[in-house]
Amino acid sequence: MKILIADSGFTKTDWRVIDENGDIAQAKTEGINPYYQSEEEILREIQNLHNQVPEKIDSIYYYGTGCSSAHNRDKISNLLKRYYPHAKIDVNHDLLAAARSLCGDQPGIACIIGTGTNSCNYDGHTIVENIPSLGWAVADEGGGTYLGKTMLTDYYREDMPQHLREIFKAEFELTKDGFLNKMYQEPMPGRFLASFAKFIGKHISDPYMYQLVANGFHIFLSKNVLKYKNCQTVPIHFTGSVAYFFGDILRTVAQEKGLHIKHITQQPIAGLTLFHQ
Template identity: 25%
Template structure:
């Protein structure tokens, strides 16, 4: 989440890697990403919804029928309007609408809602600006879009992870944030304050503490750590001058040091391992806080565990951090159960659209 709390796109899983309910692919290796319609499904006018998940590198879209069955999906380039601008983002989103409708053999006027979960769309003002931009772009192209909703990419990830049911997602990549949805449908948030005020347990957090461990060793204030040699080997940062110049003058990617910290921790480096333990404690606190809110605000006699999904390269993949985190949560927060996301963020966006029809 470098640059602020809204940047979560890079933390999310790839849509195609996740299950979509009712999906039947037309064949492996289909470059267009087409999915043949489920046999017997009846297409009805105004009963389609398109969900999109867009960020700085790509935008994934799905179109579903009134049953929530995915009729088709497509992927195009970036749609982070905070970087490429509203018009260029609208061009990508509009083209995805066209492709989805073409594959599903329907017209855009038969799409009841288009829901876009986008990087940088965490604030209402930005959501409105992008939604109005897409509507205006579509109108200029003589495309009828009945309803356009723009949400944050984290919000649609929450919907997709549990197919609209209650649960918690913990996101940890460059930045960190957690979202939870209770039985009443209320969404709660913990973290996401950005690297200056928060992002505990994130890649930036690990990288910063890793750099600090190196500076302490170089000063003679701290213990020896393998990170010092690793930093010098990978980046050529081996003394006070080179480190200060890189961090303060050359816009050094602090989060890029996180993999070095994880590698050193895996090799039993005491300083690196302590940093990972600290990250585990901080991320666990995110989950604990949300689980308490959701438990209190849900039914009193909750028998089943609250599902929790990890999202983001640091914890969605198998690393020393994800392993330690899962173990720590299992022991300290028995009310939750770590599970894999059920569906993609794009499908989560489509689910939100189905509720707004």
């Protein structure tokens, strides 16, 4: 019996195959989000997966961003069926992936801070409470899209320190018109915004960049984690590239708010693999 597990975010999808001997293989594709991508675009990624994992699969456990609605879960399930017609397919939201990966069978608060952000209160079996994420266009505080959007706004309005503006201009040569075209004419603007997290990380020792990230985390914790009544009594865990690479800042900000962070992982796929194994 072969099991296929997927953890799909806005930017990338991590896949793991577990065979009957417990051996694990892996694959990678671009991120999948049914809110922003057509069936044809999603099918291209599933075809890419099938090129890497052509064998017969018995069960698929797919966890993905944008899969909180039944309509989107059905959409992903039906598209996977085209390439894996014999598989039993279970599609869930990426927040459940974070909870299962980080908390296992123990209560806790599980958070995602990657390209986007989300959080939940998990009782060890199911998600019992969720502060709505609302997506990159209006929320996702602290995530890659939020940090990129904030930094670019400061750049074009000349609120970014001059020495950093000069470095940014030389590296990206991104005119205002070019930026607006990327945001309003080209596909996946959220992914474009999040790509600037690498530039922020490269210059994180600069006080401006440090404070930019710290402010994002302050807002995320205030608008999400602190609203869970048990946030002072259960472990708080994080997964996602932004949480992972800026983990020291995240722990400092959390400590200032009286919160204890336990685990911070770069991605949930390793914990998910253990959970399903």
